[in-house]
Amino acid sequence: MRYVRLFGAYLRASLAAQAAYRINFFFQLVESLLNLGMSLAGLAIIFSFTSTLGGWRSDEVLGLVGIYFVVGGMIGLIIQPGLEDLIEAVRTGTLDFLLTKPEDAQVLVTMQRVEFWKLIDILLGVGILVTALLRLGERVGGGQALAFIAMLVCGGLIVYSFWLILATLSFWFVRVENILVVFQSLYEAGRWPVSLYPGWLRYGLTFIVPVAFATTVPAEALTGRLDWPTVLLAVGLAAVLLVGSRLFWRAGLRHYSGASA
């Protein structure tokens, strides 16, 4: 409850800071629409030559694109800003100020900045997802919807923990902002079902950089492709990474010596 009120306070602070740059909303909208248009036109070209792609029909891949935008938007909304600030704060030593506050530092780092403009990506993604669902019709039942939400939550937790681990590396290596680029490059591959990719790439996108759990697995849940081993794997990996990243974060914090002090 206290964290909810705390988050509310951070949200107000973020909103106040960004409301000064209202025109960014317009620029973000243009960028997001271009990005979305590119995805949809790409799909249109590819599905003009074929009716299924690796067993996925066009509306199912459309749903996957919607999920890609929603998860990408969530990363840009809350995961990336806070962790980018963390890396910068470790380098310049301003993390000291955050550590002196009487709350859990990981929670504060995660909440400290919210990029409201990225809500546009989430809203566009939801729009695409709803369109895809309407076109898929009654094929999506209540159980599938429930599985979808569960897998989306697991995917979000996995991505968050993965980013936290990457950002925590800055306690040892200081200049790691480029490492975040690795995830962004590989996330592009999540626009398509990972089952298309050859073994080595599929394995890499599942276990080394867990893009598959962020987009393909929720889409599998929605289209009734999910099997129990995948569910167990997603839930297990989310739990292990969440705990593991927490332990890693605390080890990193103990290693932090404060660049400014």
Place this chain on the structure above:
Amino acid sequence: MTGFVRLYVQQFRTTLATMFQYRASLFIWMIGQVLEPVVYLVVWSTVSRNQGGSVGSFSTTEFASYYIVLMLVNQVTYTWIMYEMEYRIRQGMLSIALLKPVHPIHSDIADNVSSKLITLPVMLVIAAGLGLFFRAAIAPPLWAILLVLPALFLAFLVRFLLEWALAQAAFWTTRVGAINQLYFVLMLFLSGQIAPLALLPGPVQALATALPFRWLVGFPIELILGRLTLGEALIGLGAQAGWLVASLLLVRVIWRAGLRVYSAVGA
């Protein structure tokens, strides 16, 4: 002329040393450059297998060759100047470059070439590995092999100059994100990255041919793959030469106009 040569020799010495310091970042950025063509390679190969082994004039292995060559052409021609210039102008860093007695574009070209010299060997190994894995094969005629180098050189120059000119948009607005995004979307479709141009609808192909995009990426690929006749190849080189003149003029005009509005923030 000798002054020019000495200028470049010196630029290469310094930028090679700088770029070598950033080798880790250079290789991290390579991941995206390798992955994107591989994604489209996989998607189009899947479509092709679905359709019984070919789409339009492309067989499954020809898609593999197309996208592996695309990866290399992109490596030779890409720039990151749009991000760099926005940062320089916003932070007022451009002032330092303006104090030097040579046009700043020369050090940018040297930067770009140096970074590529460092990453190219790795890129070639990756391309060879992918080529073996996806069973890609190319068999260009001898004249095409002779024309590849000039075509790549012109593609590099024109793409560099155009993106350098576009990067000057940062003189007028520091929010260049939307402009860059528009350029990337056009580039993705009209240069043959999302699909080989031959598979796109007729009007899109015509647009790609009329604008510079096709000549920057698609044309060198088609040349290397041996998909062009000698006549088509010479027309392509002519188009590249034409765009070279146009982009040189563009850089000149925009740079002069931009400098007039530059306010040297932070100086």
